[in-house]
Amino acid sequence: MAGRAQAPLDDIMMAMDVVDTLRHEQKMVEKELGSEARDENMIERLRQVYASQGIHVPDYILEAGVEDLKRDRFVYRSNASGFQRFLALVYVTRSTWSKLVVGITTALVVIIVAWQFLVVAPRERAAEALRVELTEGIPARLNELNNRISGLTSDTSVMLEAQRLLEDGLTAASDKNVASARKASTDLENLAKNLAAAFEVKIVSREGVPTGVTRIPDANSKAKNYYIVVEAVDPDGRVIERQVISEENGEATTVTIWAQRVSRSIFERVRKDKGDDGIVQDAVLGTKYRGEKAIDWENGVQKGAITKW
Incomplete structure (x- = not known):
């Protein structure tokens, strides 16, 4: 060769x-x-x-x-660094970094899914529920209550009050004012319930409950206020709850029994009536008629009540 x-x-x-x-x-x-x-x-x-x-x-x-x-013969020299060398290194070490990538990817997927189900989805459902309430629920409820009130009374002042609450509620719902819209709906519902209620205010005459109490007002220590303890009884004889505002602290409380302020003459008459046989015979102090907003009180019953004595 x-x-x-x-x-x-x-x-x-x-x-x-x-x-x-x-x-x-x-x-x-x-x-x-x-x-x-x-x-x-x-x-x-x-x-x-x-x-x-x-x-x-x-x-x-x-x-x-x-x-x-x-000449440095028989010496191994690695190739200079470059993109191809980088790719080769990535390929050789793939078993190591691929596990890390899979772990990180899995963690990210879990976090994203959890965020979607625990935060985003509930928030979206709440937002949708609120939208439906403001655009459908509250307006429908307001109109229903207003129609009910129109069927309960012909009192012009009451109907004007109901119309005002209706308009206030619809405006608030349109403006996305949730609190005001709900308040208007609640006020209109309370008005409808009050108009639909029918009961008698009767004097309480049973053991363990005083029939009358007196108070000396802070503003005038020489005066005395007289109260008769009463309860509201519906046509079926059931005692019903009423919301009563105490004139002593201005707080509204839902109660089944309260003390209504009366004149001294009524107070003395009731005391004499009970003194005869321990039972108050003339026990009705006022009547609430269906369709009426206020109680029709007996002459001598005054504004003001207390819930504690």
């Missing part, structure tokens, strides 16, 4: 060993290569090293080893 003959494998292996020996003799290499001394000095030193091990190495192999060391 034309050209330079290929070096025998044994020679190549021996040259590699020479280079490896030179690398282990790092101080010697640094001294000889770092000066202008002849290569023979390094070769002679190598002869001594191999001779001490009982190995005979031909001079041409020692010379080749020195030259190979100069």
Whole structure:
């Protein structure tokens, strides 16, 4: 074959060993290569090293080893960094980083799903429920109550009050003012309930409950206020709840029994009536008729009531 003959494998292996020996003799290499001394000095030193091990190495192999060391032959050098090297590194380490990516992705999915179901979805449902309430629920309820009131009374003042509450509620709902819209609906419902109610205000005459109480007002210590303890009884004989505002503290309380302020003459008449046989015979102090807003009181019954005594 034309050209330079290929070096025998044994020679190549021996040259590699020479280079490896030179690398282990790092101080010697640094001294000889770092000066202008002849290569023979390094070769002679190598002869001594191999001779001490009982190995005979031909001079041409020692010379080749020195030259190979100069050219950094038989030394692995990694390729310069670059995009292809980066891709290769990514591929080689895929088993490590893929687990991390899967873990992070799974965590993100869990967080997003939890946020959707626990925060976004309830908020959207609440917003939709509120929208339906303002656009459908409250307007329908207001109109229903107004129609009910119109069927309960012909009192012009009451109907005007109902119309005002209706308009206030519709306007508030249109303006998305939830609190005002709900208040108008509640006020209109209370008005309708009050108009529909029918009962008698009767004097309480039973053991353990006083029939009358007196108070000395803070504003006038020389005066005395008289009260008769009463309850509201419907046509079926059931005691019903009423919302009563106490004139002592201005608080509205829902009660089944309260003390209504009366004149002294009524107070004395009731006391005498009960004193005869322990029972108040003339027990009706007022009547609430269906369709009427206020109670029709007996003459002598005054404005004002208390809920505690």
